[in-house]
Amino acid sequence: MGKENRMLRFITHNLNKDDQEAWSVMLQEQKEKLAEAQAGEDCYADNQGWLSVEEWASEEKLESILELAGEIRKKAEVFVLIGVGGSNNAARSVIEAFRSERDTYKKRENPEILYAGNTLSPYALNEMLQQLEGKSVYINCIAKNFETLEPGSSFRILRQYLYRVYGTEAPGRILATGTAGSSLEQLCQENGYRFLEFPHNIGGRYTALSNVGLLPMAVAGIDIRSLAAGARDMERQLRNWEQKAEEHMAYQYACLRNLYYQKGYRVEMLASFEPQLRFFYKWWIQLFAESEGKENKGLLPMAAEFSEELHSIGQFIQDGSPILFETFLHIREQQDFLVVEPDSLPDYFDYLDGKDFFEINEAAYQATVAAHSQKLPCLTLELDALDAYHFGQLFYFFAFACYLSCKLTGVNPFDQPGVEAYKAWMFEALGKGKGKKA
Numbered sequence: 001m002g003k004e005n006r007m008l009r010f011i012t013h014n015l016n017k018d019d020q021e022a023w024s025v026m027l028q029e030q031k032e033k034l035a036e037a038q039a040g041e042d043c044y045a046d047n048q049g050w051l052s053v054e055e056w057a058s059e060e061k062l063e064s065i066l067e068l069a070g071e072i073r074k075k076a077e078v079f080v081l082i083g084v085g086g087s088n089n090a091a092r093s094v095i096e097a098f099r100s101e102r103d104t105y106k107k108r109e110n111p112e113i114l115y116a117g118n119t120l121s122p123y124a125l126n127e128m129l130q131q132l133e134g135k136s137v138y139i140n141c142i143a144k145n146f147e148t149l150e151p152g153s154s155f156r157i158l159r160q161y162l163y164r165v166y167g168t169e170a171p172g173r174i175l176a177t178g179t180a181g182s183s184l185e186q187l188c189q190e191n192g193y194r195f196l197e198f199p200h201n202i203g204g205r206y207t208a209l210s211n212v213g214l215l216p217m218a219v220a221g222i223d224i225r226s227l228a229a230g231a232r233d234m235e236r237q238l239r240n241w242e243q244k245a246e247e248h249m250a251y252q253y254a255c256l257r258n259l260y261y262q263k264g265y266r267v268e269m270l271a272s273f274e275p276q277l278r279f280f281y282k283w284w285i286q287l288f289a290e291s292e293g294k295e296n297k298g299l300l301p302m303a304a305e306f307s308e309e310l311h312s313i314g315q316f317i318q319d320g321s322p323i324l325f326e327t328f329l330h331i332r333e334q335q336d337f338l339v340v341e342p343d344s345l346p347d348y349f350d351y352l353d354g355k356d357f358f359e360i361n362e363a364a365y366q367a368t369v370a371a372h373s374q375k376l377p378c379l380t381l382e383l384d385a386l387d388a389y390h391f392g393q394l395f396y397f398f399a400f401a402c403y404l405s406c407k408l409t410g411v412n413p414f415d416q417p418g419v420e421a422y423k424a425w426m427f428e429a430l431g432k433g434k435g436k437k438a
Contacts, residue, residue: 007237008393010249011380012256014373019259024246026255031245033407037400038239047414049201049210050399053235056199056210057228065211066225068194069218073111076173077135080128080158081216082117083142084150085290086204087177089283091216094391097276098222110221116158117141117151125154129161137162140175142212144198146184149426177211203414205287208395223388230392238400250397253379254404260325260377261299261409267324269313271304273365274331276386278305284398290419291402294411307364317372325377329394330365333385334358 015023040048049055072079081088095113116128139162141155162170171192178184178198188195196211207213209231214224237243238250245251257268270284281303292298304313317326340352340360352360372378381397383390406413427433
C-alpha cells in the first residue's frame with residue numbers, strides 16, 4: 001500500500017444542507033487561524049516544541065532512546081512508569097494496545113510495564129508493589145513539575161523499595177525524566193540516578209513524540225521509529241501550505257466540532273469497536289479536556305467502548321437528550337482472525353456459521369453508524385491499520401486539531417489553570433510547607 005494511501009481519512013455521515021453550508025462558511029472565514037497554527041505562534045513559543053516532530057524525535061534522539069531502552073530490556077523484568085496525565089497517557093495507550101499474553105510479554109522478550117504515580121489509593125499502590133516481588137525492577141519517574149503529589153509520592157515509595165532490595169545497586173535502576181534545572185534533576189545528580197530531559201517547550205499532554213512517551217514505549221518493544229514516521233507524515237500533510245484550507249483534514253474536524261458547539265452540542269464522544277484503543281481514549285480525553293475546557297467554554301470529551309457500551313450508553317444516544325455528537329475511530333484492515341464454526345447444538349446462531357468475527361464486528365460498526373446518525377451528528381476518522389505508524393499519525397493529528405479547535409473557541413490551548421485549583425486545597429490539608437522538607 002502506498003504511503004499516500006496510509007493516511008487517516010476524515011468522513012462525515014449525515015451532514016444536512018444547513019450544516020454543510022455553515023461549515024463551508026466557517027472553513028473560509030477562519031482559515032487565517034489555520035495558517036497561524038501551521039507556522040507556529042510567538043505567543044505560544046514555549047509550548048510548541050511538538051509542532052516539529054524532528055525537534056524531539058530526530059533519528060539521533062531515537063537512536064539514543066533505543067540504546068537506553070536496550071540496556072533496560074536486557075536487565076529488567078518489570079519497568080515501572082511513574083507519571084500522571086500527560087506523563088504516562090501517550091505511552092500507556094500504545095503499550096497497552098499491543099500487550100497480549102500471546103506475544104512477546106509471555107516469552108519474556110520485553111519487560112512487563114507497570115504504572116504508578118497516577119493514584120493515591122493505598123490498595124492500588126500495594127497491589128503494584130506486590131507485582132514487583134522476586135523480579136528485576138527498573139523505574140522511571142516522569143514529571144515536568146516535580147511538585148505534583150501523585151508521581152512524587154510514588155517515586156519515594158518505589159525508591160525505598162529498590163534500596164531495600166538492591167542496596168547500593170539501586171541508583172543504577174532509577175531513571176527520571178524532568179525539566180532541566182528542576183529539583184528532580186538535582187535529586188538525580190546528588191544520588192546518581194540517570195536523568196532525561198522533559199522537553200522544556202512542550203506541555204505534558206503534547207509529549208507523545210519525546211523522551212516522555214518514547215522511552216517507555218521502546219522499553220516495551222514498540223517500534224518507535226515507525227511511530228515517529230507516522231507522526232512526521234501527518235505533520236507534512238497538516239503543515240502543507242499548498243493544501244487548500246477546505247481540504248485540510250484537521251481543520252475540517254476542528255471547524256465542524258466548533259460548529260456543533262455553536263449549535264448547542266456540549267459533548268463529543270469518541271467511540272470505537274476495538275478494545276485495543278481503551279487507553280488511547282484517556283490520552284484523547286485529557287488532551288481536549290485540559291486544553292479546551294476553560295473560561296466556561298468547551299466540549300466535554302468522553303469515550304465509549306463498543307460494542308459493550310451499546311448496551312448502556314447506546315440507549316442514551318438513541319433516546320436521551322440530544323447533547324452529544326459522535327466521532328468514530330474505525331480500523332479498515334483485519335487485525336486478527338476467528339471464524340465461527342458450525343455447531344451441532346441448536347443455539348439459534350447458525351446465521352453466523354463461517355463468518356469471521358472481524359466481519360461481525362464490522363457489521364456492528366456499520367449498523368451503529370446508521371442507527372446513531374439518525375439521531376445525532378456522526379463523524380469517522382478512518383485508519384488502515386492499528387500499528388505504531390498509525391498511532392504516530394493519531395497523536396499528531398489530534399494534537400494539531402486540538403490546537404486549532406482552541407483557537408476557534410478563543411482559549412489558550414496550552415495552559416491548565418483549573419488543574420491547579422485542587423492542589424492548593426490538598427497541599428494545605430496535607431500540611432505542605434510546614435515542618436521539615438519532605
